[in-house]
Amino acid sequence: MSAPSASHPAGQVNVWAVVARTFLLALLVCLGIVVLYPLIWMALNGFKDNSQIFGDPFALPAGWSWANYVQAWNQGVRNYVTVSLIVTVASGICTVLISAWTAFGLTRSRMPMKPIVVGFVLGGLMLSPTVALIPLVKMLQSMGLYNTYWALIILYTAFRVPFTTFLIRAYMLDLPRDLDEAATMDGASEGQVFWRIILPLCRPIIISCVILHVLFAWNEYLFAMIFTSGADLQTLPVGLTSIMARHGTNYAVVFAAMTISALPIVVIFFAAQRYFIRGLAEGIGK
Amino acid sequence: MTGMDHPVSAVAGSGAPRRGGLGTLPSFRWVAIAVILVGWFVYYPIVDNFVVSTTNQDIYTGEIEYVGLDNYARLLDDPVVWISLRNNLLYAAISVVFQVFAAFLLAAVIEGLESERSRRFWRAVYFVPSAISITVTGLLFYFIYQPRIGLLDAGLSALGLGALSRPWLGSEDTAIYAIIAMSQWQGFGYSTLLFGLAIQKIPRELYDAAIMDGAGPLRRLWNVTFPMTREMTGLMIIVTITGAFQVFNEVMVMTAGGPNNSSQVLGTWLYQQGFIQNEFGYGAAIAAVIFLVTLVTGMAQLWYTRHRRVQL
Amino acid sequence: MKRSSHVVAVAAASALALSAGPGSAREAVVADPNAKVEYSGTLSILTKFGLQQLSPYFVNVAKEYEKLHPGVKIELIQESDDSVKGKTKTLVASNSLPDIYFSWTGSWGENFVRGNRAVDLTKVVGPDTPWGKTLSPAAVKAFEYNGKLYGIPLYLDAKFMGYNKPAFEKAGVGVPATFEKLLEACDALRKGGTTPISLGNKEAWPAVHYAGQLLAYNVPTATLERDFDPARAKFDDPGYVASLAQFKALVDRCTDGAAVNGTSYASSLQAFSNADSAMYYQEIIEFDQAASADTKLKGADFGFFRLPPPAAAKGDVKAIEGAPEGYMINTASKKIPLAIDFMKFVTAPENARVLSAPPYGQPSAAIDGASEATMNPAVVAGLKDIASASYLMPWLDTANTPRVAAAWLSSLQALVGGTMTPEAVMAEVKKASAADAKRK
Incomplete structure (x- = not known):
């Protein structure tokens, strides 16, 4: 996995190359600061109070008291995290299972009009949630799902199945057929082939899909804002805006809440970077 | 290696043998859930949206009045629709510059680093904001942009540039640009990462050959890297434009479209009309505009990925 | 004005919409x-x-x-x-x-x-x-x-102007009796180095509250009430433009000017509580937040007065918004x-x-x-003021139809930001009201 070296003209030592190199490195570092500093500032502000946040924005906190973090956690964030977890996990499981199931059908089984089915499911990729908003409000209300966990779980699943199916299907297309053909010869049913052979083989892409789904569901705002109303059903992104409204002026608590809500996803990203990147690489077709 | 070639075959049929027939009908059980789910919650609402857009509804009384295409006529007369369209276009144009072209250059620089560890490090650093919820980054930048006391103005005055400070989100001239800037900050790492992946796949021999020909780094960038990632660039442009027409969260969180509707985009104007001013029908007509634009870009994307397959 | 409008089920297609329609x-x-x-x-x-x-x-x-x-x-x-x-x-x-x-x-x-x-x-x-x-x-x-x-x-x-008593004393100004005196007080306060009035208009309704009170002073009550109803509204009273011009003068002389559109109302209340500004226009229900044991501005230093009416007011100068x-x-x-x-x-x-x-x-x-023993004396006094008011002017953004309210909200933001004149604001409001009248 060697990458093209942009700054090493075939072994020659060149003054310009050194200058260019230094310049590029400086650029990378500056950009890195621009990217990371606001986030660090956010986390640090959780340790300050209002007058420090606005009076001396660049200073380190006077002390490292967790009080604001504790207060944020106890005054809502805990509930929001719980709701976000429930919705993310439930919709993640539904999405990945249904998508794997569908992808299997689209790659391994025989059915009439398959291209149409493929087009139908994957075509959903092109439709934006915003456009469906008003009809969905009426639909979920008439189904009695408004302001329930189910509203978000179903919507997140329905809107993510096309994309996830697309990823898993692409992966399945690449899997060698010998294994499942051999199993079929031995009398295994389609169901057995799916659960025992294909699904385990798809583990890497499944993990990528799970991670991408977590990224989506944990951060989703539009549906969560429209389809839930009670404080006990607010997900983190919606809860954050309401913390902002409720705490009026205690900004340190707001910063603490923001940090708490951003942290898990950043940790997951660093822990599972490989899968993250694979998922993104596959998903660029979206 | 599974990778970028897949989107290519996205909708272009499948590798499985196509022998249909009645005996194969039970196979539909594999796709039934997805088809029902997507049909019901993704496709049907789009159709219903057009029905709603031909009505005016009073949410309080539940009365529904059929008005034909009046709501579409009203779109043309509504200055905020034009402001929104302009803002969406600005969003698209600026995002293409930063999230496609600048990100491409940055990716080339990163992939040119010698050690794999530092390449991985920089990719990860720039990606971090993309992993964070827009609500969080929106609120964060709301504080950064606070007049005088915010981080940006404090930074400017620390650098002796205090004269430049202004109410970034509170001025009609700057609000939308401030939001777009936040969006670039958040999004460029994502596309840098993707370009990085594309650059990694360029065969090493091409660079070796270019070096033999005496090509310097810039020439190699222009003659090898750029053409070899052209497909990715095209795709990214389309994806970025589509995204720019679906923008909602960042505007909602930072300005809700203000001041004086100057930072309104189609998504937030739809919300404002449908959910704040009780104009479901008109909101649906705005949604139809978003649908139309994203349909066109989506088609372009489909055409592009298929077309590319033919070329390869 | 007329459109062939009928409340109908439009065949099969909209039956879908109707079935899911909001409570028939x-x-x-x-x-x-x-x-x-x-x-x-x-x-x-x-x-x-x-x-x-x-x-x-x-x-x-x-x-x-x-x-x-x-x-x-x-x-x-x-x-x-x-x-x-x-x-x-x-x-x-x-x-x-x-x-x-x-x-x-x-x-x-x-x-x-x-x-x-x-x-x-x-x-x-x-x-x-x-x-x-x-x-x-x-x-x-x-x-x-x-x-x-x-x-x-x-x-x-109801809405009152809360003020910081020590800041007023320091600048040598008293409670202003007229709107013009208020502006002069602002100049004096600003000379002393404090922001006279903290105003946060990011949410847009704070400006609408100022406008509402000034309208009550400058426009006769009957005209105002007529104009709440789009079917009869004219918005032709000269008091409208006069009120907006007064408000703009207040923004320019008393507040941070155009910057207020980028500040939230919560942070402007915070500035007042922190004694960083001398005045904050607030609802009586905010008195206990503005000055309490936990804020820099203490209860004893908190005073309030009704937004003073302009000298040439043609409306009801005893009216209070609330x-x-x-x-x-x-x-x-x-x-x-x-x-x-x-x-x-x-x-x-x-x-x-x-x-x-x-x-x-x-x-x-x-x-x-109400028990005067436990209540904040400022709230008690404010209640007496409310009781003596001749007319309670409703909030503009809840008294008007949603479309007219939206026009007030966004165009007043533009007035504050300096991109619209009072006349242009009224033209927007009139347009919104006319569009609503057409629908009914």
């Missing part, structure tokens, strides 16, 4: 004073007390009520001043309004009445009923529509008697007094709900 034709519901209360089940309430300092009020009242009636569970949906508008509309659109919900007076409340979503409470809260006798009659009457009463007023509200705020009962509720019983409990004197006193400081609409 509801029936009016009249509350029965003799209905038996069944103390069981869950009662849901949408409140406007989501703010940190206020939210314990309903939490505590609900706890006490649940203790009294163990079979009842109270479910609270607490929203903030800002978020309650959007939330209410989403709840209406999805037919999921709770049993009891917050409402402003004016066109806001009228919507619920028009859609038969508010229970007619005349027989339980009317002036001659036992409950009605415990509530301020004017406050109850503020929720009157078509001669019937639909709301339970919880507290009174209105009671209260709650309505959902006609779709299955527990109307229980909901009424709970609201009786909320407005009972002992609970009302808690509401009036710090830290809540929401002056109760219950007659026995």
Whole structure:
């Protein structure tokens, strides 16, 4: 996995190359600061109070008291995290299972009009949630799902199945057929082939899909804002805006809440970077 | 290696043998859930949206009045629709510059680093904001942009540039640009990462050959890297434009479209009309505009990925 | 003006829309004073007390009520001043309004009445009923529509200019008697180095509140009320443009100018509490937040006055902007008697007094709900001012139809930002009103 070296003209030592190199490195570092500093500032502000946040924005906190973090956690964030977890996990499981199931059908089984089915499911990729908003409000209300966990779980699943199916299907297309053909010869049913052979083989892409789904569901705002109303059903992104409204002026608590809500996803990203990147690489077709 | 070639075959049929027939009908059980789910919650609402857009509804009384295409006529007369369209276009144009072209250059620089560890490090650093919820980054930048006391103005005055400070989100001239800037900050790492992946796949021999020909780094960038990632660039442009027409969260969180509707985009104007001013029908007509634009870009994307397959 | 409009089912296509349409034709519901209360089940309430300092009020009242009636569970949906508008509309659109919900007076409340979503409470809260006798009659009457009463007023509200007494002394200014004097006071304060008035207009309604009070001063009341109704509105009174010009002068001379559009109202209140600004235009229900034991501005240093009227005012100079705020009962509720019983409990004197006193400081609409012993003296004094007002000017953004309200909100932001003239603002408002008239 060697990458093209942009700054090493075939072994020659060149003054310009050194200058260019230094310049590029400086650029990378500056950009890195621009990217990371606001986030660090956010986390640090959780340790300050209002007058420090606005009076001396660049200073380190006077002390490292967790009080604001504790207060944020106890005054809502805990509930929001719980709701976000429930919705993310439930919709993640539904999405990945249904998508794997569908992808299997689209790659391994025989059915009439398959291209149409493929087009139908994957075509959903092109439709934006915003456009469906008003009809969905009426639909979920008439189904009695408004302001329930189910509203978000179903919507997140329905809107993510096309994309996830697309990823898993692409992966399945690449899997060698010998294994499942051999199993079929031995009398295994389609169901057995799916659960025992294909699904385990798809583990890497499944993990990528799970991670991408977590990224989506944990951060989703539009549906969560429209389809839930009670404080006990607010997900983190919606809860954050309401913390902002409720705490009026205690900004340190707001910063603490923001940090708490951003942290898990950043940790997951660093822990599972490989899968993250694979998922993104596959998903660029979206 | 599974990778970028897949989107290519996205909708272009499948590798499985196509022998249909009645005996194969039970196979539909594999796709039934997805088809029902997507049909019901993704496709049907789009159709219903057009029905709603031909009505005016009073949410309080539940009365529904059929008005034909009046709501579409009203779109043309509504200055905020034009402001929104302009803002969406600005969003698209600026995002293409930063999230496609600048990100491409940055990716080339990163992939040119010698050690794999530092390449991985920089990719990860720039990606971090993309992993964070827009609500969080929106609120964060709301504080950064606070007049005088915010981080940006404090930074400017620390650098002796205090004269430049202004109410970034509170001025009609700057609000939308401030939001777009936040969006670039958040999004460029994502596309840098993707370009990085594309650059990694360029065969090493091409660079070796270019070096033999005496090509310097810039020439190699222009003659090898750029053409070899052209497909990715095209795709990214389309994806970025589509995204720019679906923008909602960042505007909602930072300005809700203000001041004086100057930072309104189609998504937030739809919300404002449908959910704040009780104009479901008109909101649906705005949604139809978003649908139309994203349909066109989506088609372009489909055409592009298929077309590319033919070329390869 | 005319369009072939008919309320119809448009064949098969829109039958889809209709089937899922927001609650087709509801029936009016009249509350029965003799209905038996069944103390069981869950009662849901949408409140406007989501703010940190206020939210314990309903939490505590609900706890006490649940203790009294163990079979009842109270479910609270607490929203903030800002978020309650959007939330209410989403709840209406999805037919999921709770049993009891917050409402402003004016066109806001009228919507619920028009859609038969508010229970007619005349027989339980009317002036001659036992409950009605415990509530301020004017406050109850503020929720009157078509001669019937639909709301339970919880507290009174009005807008006052709060000021920092030491800052005024330091700058050598007194409480201004006219609007012109106020502007002069601003100049003096600014010379002394303080921001005269902190104004945060990111949410757009703070400017609308200033405009509302100035309109009441400059435009005759009958003209104002006529113009609330799009069908009759003209918006031709010269007092409109005059009011806006006055407001613009105030923005330029007293506040941070165009920057205020980027500041939230919460941070401008914060600036006042921090003694960073000398004045903040606030609702009486904010008095206890503006100055308390925890803020830099102490209660003893807090003073208030009514926004002074301009010298040449042609309207009602004794008018004050404000209105009671209260709650309505959902006609779709299955527990109307229980909901009424709970609201009786909320407005009972002992609970009302808690509401009036710090830290809540929401002056109760219950007659026995004010106890000068426990209340902030500023709130007590403010209540007297409200009682002496000749006219209560409703908030512009809840008195007008949504489209006209939206025009006020966004074009006043433009006026503040310097991109629209007073005349242009009025043209926008007129246009919105005309568009609404056309629809009806």
